[in-house]
Amino acid sequence: MKEKQTHTWLFKKLLRLRAEATQWIRITPGNGCSISFWHSPWSPFGPLLQRFGSHGPRHSGIPLSSSLSTLWNGSSGIISPARSLLMEQVHIHLSTITLSDSPDFPIWNSAGIGANNNNKFVISKIYDSIRDSRPKVFWNKAVWFSKGIPKHKTLTWLFLLNRCPTRDRLLSWGLQTDPSCLLCNNHPESRNHIFFDCSFTRSIWRPLSRKIGLTSPSDSWDDTARAVTNFTGTVHHIFLTRIAWQLVIYETWRERNHLHRGSFKGSERLFSLIERTITNRISSFRQDNPEYSSICMQLWLSMS
Structure with a gap:
């Protein structure tokens, strides 16, 4: 979703925080229809467009608008051979995924802040991850x-x-x-x-x-x-x-x-x-x- 002039100031601020919030969200593929290959955090590498840059779609041959379901032939992913080590790792991860008829669903990515909380949302962990870390005072x-x-x-x-x-x-x-x-x-x-x-x-x-x-x-x-x-x-x-x-x-x-x-x-x-x-x-x-x-x-x- 892009910002519109009709959006409120608060809603615009929330939209601008999407990139930061993505690190704490992981989308588990179901049918892959709602998962953008480049924008959605469906892999352990986060949004792939951030990792590959704006030239990623052209170098890989995967259109920017591609969803995960469009790259699936019913049993495996259909993408061009990898041209980099990172894309090779994406290929390996994609080979571990099997799409189904169920909808995609987001989960709390506790690993995104370096802690294992059984995928439960913990506001204190979010706060600790975004605040400036300083030595604890004696008082x-x-x-x-x-x-x-x-x-x-x-x-x-x-x-x-x-x-x-x-x-x-x-x-x-x-x-x-x-x-x-x-x-x-x-x-x-x-x-x-x-x-x-x-x-x-x-x-x-x-x-x-x-x-x-x-x-x-x-x-x-x-x-x-x-x-x-x-x-x-x-x-x-x-x-x-x-x-x-x-x-x-x-x-x-x-x-x-x-x-x-x-x-x-x-x-x-x-x-x-x-x-x-x-x-x-x-x-x-x-x-x-x-x-x-x-x-x-x-x-x-x-x-x-």
């Missing part, structure tokens, strides 16, 4: 953990990448702004200062980190991220540690942004808000996972 589990609060996880991820608009970054973009930290006004504002060298944030993080069992809490961003990631204990204790860390990041950053509008809660109110949010989050599991909720709540209330 992965401390951010994308089960039962966390999505907006807190997202903001923590952005801070770990140092992508949030702290004042040092605004200045690096050429914007004219006061470099002082909005929370303490004593030092230049940066991610590493706010978390947790800033006296305001430190007054919240230190007592909370001691409460959840982080020994010798550090004021360093990197050291704290590693301590939270490498924290060992029960799954419930690890959950409380990670959600508390993310909550301090989220609520402190929100407080910092509220200062632009003249709103200020103070460290004590913010600490109480964080504790209440943790309690509410644990309670939210009660209906679907009462045992997990009960254990987390008992552990949380037992922490002094």
Whole structure:
């Protein structure tokens, strides 16, 4: 199918992805009527026109419009002798095929992404095959953990990448702004200062980190991220540690942004808000996972 002016923008985009999507599709021949010899992914070599190029039909003597059924004499394929090693391999594969009266049908080609999934469509494999492959970061589990609060996880991820608009970054973009930290006004504002060298944030993080069992809490961003990631204990204790860390990041950053509008809660109110949010989050599991909720709540209330 060719693009038409009447097609929607989205449909045109889908048509342009056909060549990329073909690597994950394999058409198993039935009667061969719907299989284009040159365009369809009926062989292990993918669409043959991509392998042979635009000169393939002329060099092989097989018309571009040929279907697999038109090259079948009832018992075997009828094509000219091979003139290249690749065409010879196509001939060999064609000799293993027997057409029938059943229709052609597509299957999920798991081998197209180098994995055997019993021909089942697995979206995660597709995603892994098209995304940029990079080394796994050490903090992965401390951010994308089960039962966390999505907006807190997202903001923590952005801070770990140092992508949030702290004042040092605004200045690096050429914007004219006061470099002082909005929370303490004593030092230049940066991610590493706010978390947790800033006296305001430190007054919240230190007592909370001691409460959840982080020994010798550090004021360093990197050291704290590693301590939270490498924290060992029960799954419930690890959950409380990670959600508390993310909550301090989220609520402190929100407080910092509220200062632009003249709103200020103070460290004590913010600490109480964080504790209440943790309690509410644990309670939210009660209906679907009462045992997990009960254990987390008992552990949380037992922490002094």
